[in-house]
Amino acid sequence: MKAYHIHVEGIVQGVGFRPFVYRIAHEHNLRGYVKNLGDAGVEIVVEGNESDIKAFLNDLKHKAPPLAKVEKVKKKEIPPQGFDSFYIEKSSQGGSGGDSIIPPDVSICEDCVRELFDPTNKRYMYPFIVCTNCGPRFTIIEDLPYDRINTTMREFEMCEFCESEYKDPLNRRYHAEPVCCPVCGPSYRLYTRDGKEIIGDPIKKTAELIDKGYIVAIKGIGGIHIACDATNEDVVEELRKRILRPQQPFALMAKDLETIESFAIISDAEKEELLSYRKPIIALRKKEPFPLPEALAPGLHTIGVMLPYSGIHYLLFHYSKSPVYVMTSANYPGLPMVKDNDKAFKELKDLADYFLLHNRKILNRADDSVIRFVDGKRAVIRRSRGFVPLPIDIPFEFTGLAVGAELLNAFGFAKNGRIYPSQYIGNTSKVEVLEFMREAIAHFRKILRIKNLDLVISDLHPLYNTTKLAMEIAENEGVEFLQVQHHYAHIASVMAENKLDEIIGIAVDGVGYGVDGNTWGGEVIYMSYEDVERLAHIEYYPLPGGDLASYYPLRALMGILSKIYAIEELKEIIQRCCPKAIDSLKYGKVEFNVILNQLARDINVSYASSTGRVLDAFSVMLNVAYRRTYEGEPAMKLESFAFRGKNDLGFSIPIDCEKIKVEELFRQALEVSANPADIAYSVHLALGRAFGEIAVEKAKEFGVKNVGISGGVAYNELIVKTIRKIVERNGLKFYVTQEVPRGDNGINVGQAFLGGLYLEGYLSKEDLTL
């Protein structure tokens, strides 16, 4: 007889790992125990035949439950102690500095859906049905170990029935911490906007109200949604008015795949992602003609859709005539999604007609994740529910905090060779969002058991609230503080995810604070363990009014054109090409003249190399969009418009002394007479070619085999595809990120990676800021 002590690390908590160990131990006639060590993983002691133990270890590695991820197994032989059975021992508190991982929220599993609609089942039509393979995790966890007592389910004492399942190692609800039933668990209630409860089946009533054209706030897993019937154009328009999002695409939730296929085109990869346990929103290509209201995603060729991921969603569609709902986050633009009942009544009273709320607290806000497939590869736009708090490996062991940038923000903690990016935080220029970020930071520190930091990393922008927060944390805790340039961090995120040690990176986005104080966003960068260097960029162009140019892209267009046309000529061009853009300015013609004056006299003008603003400017010039009412709007609409183009007009952008002269692209577009959609299409290809060619040239010059792209423009299909083809045609490898968001939501990973390079002495502070 032999005995072994086995220590397992990985995603082994809250995923049915212990009952699985219990089962296989029994199958192989072993005795001993399994024990949850909190953040330090799972401890197993087995006694029995050598060959049985071997078989057990094999199963342990290869037959683990679907959500588990066994990352490390350490075994050591110990003297047998003579156990008479195999049992599951009580959890210990953890805190030993290990790094077992908390699972993310998991969508309801097939078994639970089956039971949900089985009239003989105890949990028939009960929306909070869960098992060890599904249900909320991250959003309800207060601390480790992942036991009911450490979740927001502790307010609900299990009834005898639930407890019997919970305690039975062979039951599929064994230690499913959120297990509950209609007798003992949380419940939904329906209220009017003044907080009066409506009697009757709240879920059925809600479905009826939505079918009738009402807007309902529905509390779910990671926050509250605003829902309405997506097939009803009037209510969609009404919602736009109420939620102050005139143009921003609304996310949909559809009853099933067939429903989605009736209005969107789904590739195999997209289908797989739609059906994954993460259940993200996926931006799919709209079918033409699009059978749903245009107001759902005005001017875009894509529509964001997700499938039901919780019991409540299944029940609503069960009762509802409409097979597709708008399911958008319950918040006004720029503010955090509302998640608590009292706040819902206060803050959403002008938004929703009715409120369907439950009485389980949401501890950690998690927005729906958003994904788009770009050039056949997954691009994460918003990494939140279903992903968080899963980590990303980096080759550095330090403990650190990377605070991200400002818009679409997330932070990340580095610990033991991993980065744990936070859930989606949002626009941290708002105090409310910054507060949420502070809370989320504290929570991550707690569950990751991080006491002392080695490094705090922020963006280079001196005015970002996150920069100030990072400085404050560093100062209070006496920790070293490091700033890294925005686009360096974008490129570093590509290196981190793809485990590269050098790259020629194309960083293309809206705005990032450059080391020279200008606004960057069209950069070609060499990055390795030894050096970071900006090799080429879009030649600076003026942005009259600075930040205003992000909201009124006509300003960017005028700035760029002012490089090649005299003021009078410029005036005439705008009046001829896009007169409506002038009317779209807040003060119309008066403002137009002020802009001309600003350009002529250099009054409050900033200088930029942003690719985002270039695309915005074309959007105005081609009369596609004049205003930015949500992040990325003009550029996204331009891309959608370009998809209608077919002919490459062969525009080319001269590169002079490492400066990409985009103004010449505007000149060519102005001089050609062609279908505007063809112009939009050709503009994308020309930008892709310019960046692709210079990157290839630099890769050859530096002897680098890898080229990568990141930043907000890396979600652009036409540009990414053009660049990829050029890179591959030249025998080089092309890299994107498929896990880390390419926009600013993922910048924390690049910051942490550069923090590692800095701490290990590869790069200096000057390398990252000069």
Place this chain on the structure above:
Amino acid sequence: MKIKLEHGAGGELMEEFIKDFILKNLSLKSAGGIGLEALDDGATIPFGDKHIVFTIDGHTVKPLFFPGGDIGRLAVSGTVNDLAVMGAEPLALANSMIIQEGFDSGDFEKILRSMDETAKEVPVPIVTGDTKVVEDKIGIFVITAGLGIAERVITDSGAKIGDVVLVSGTVGDHGIAIMSHREGIAFETELKSDVAPIWEVVKAVADAIGWENIHAMKDPTRGGLSNALNEIARKSNVGILVRESDIPVKPEVRAASDMLGISPYEVANEGKVVMIVAREYAEEALEAMRKTKRGKDAAIIGEVIAEYKGKVILETGIGGKRFMEPPVGDPVPRVC
């Protein structure tokens, strides 16, 4: 290091600059009351049961004559207002003028007459002076020092949690007017500077609610409202919350700043006072301000809070809250 324009712009950079150079290199910095270290609007010297308040201001505005005023009016108002916001009645001014060789005597006379008129408004005598002519191309610089007397000195550091924040009128007028005029930007309505002495406004409030209920005061010149509020928040170690919808801004100033991309909260005012008063006297203070000529657009714009010590928060209604940061550089240079 080379001194840059931003070092004199009234923002964070200027403060660092003052601390790193001026405060470091001067050693005798107090005459028994508030001294240089406080970086307040003026200094105080105890005088019996009262306080002498002493201040000086150099004026270098470009152009010298602008809509709503000129350098002469500015020079008197600037110094009188620094005294006023310390709680001091202006007693006398000193006037030093540095003039470029070749300066037009007609213009010079216009400036002096304007000074005289403004001084009579207060009223305050100009009792001593100095004149220099130089060959440097400076046009004219007017430097005025002022002496006042205060029963009770009002500092920047006296704001208390629960207090109410008032401003005596519309914000941003001076900076945006000068900017538009200087850069030849034509708007539909011509913008005018608000340059004026505001002793009358301060005195009216003090008479109505008593000096002891005015807890802090500043004249929001360089760096504008934003800088004034931030200084009070930092020096008083409190938070300040202001509501955007309550801050008075002339529609034409709002429009101009919208079009230029320059915040009206970050540019200079020359005829306004920001006052922090005890909550129970807020309405009375407002009423007293509104009865004066310079204070008819006065408004309660916010309150002093316990959270966010040293910071100013701007509440923008449905848009949420953001920090109102002191400007880093100067969006509109050479305005005072």
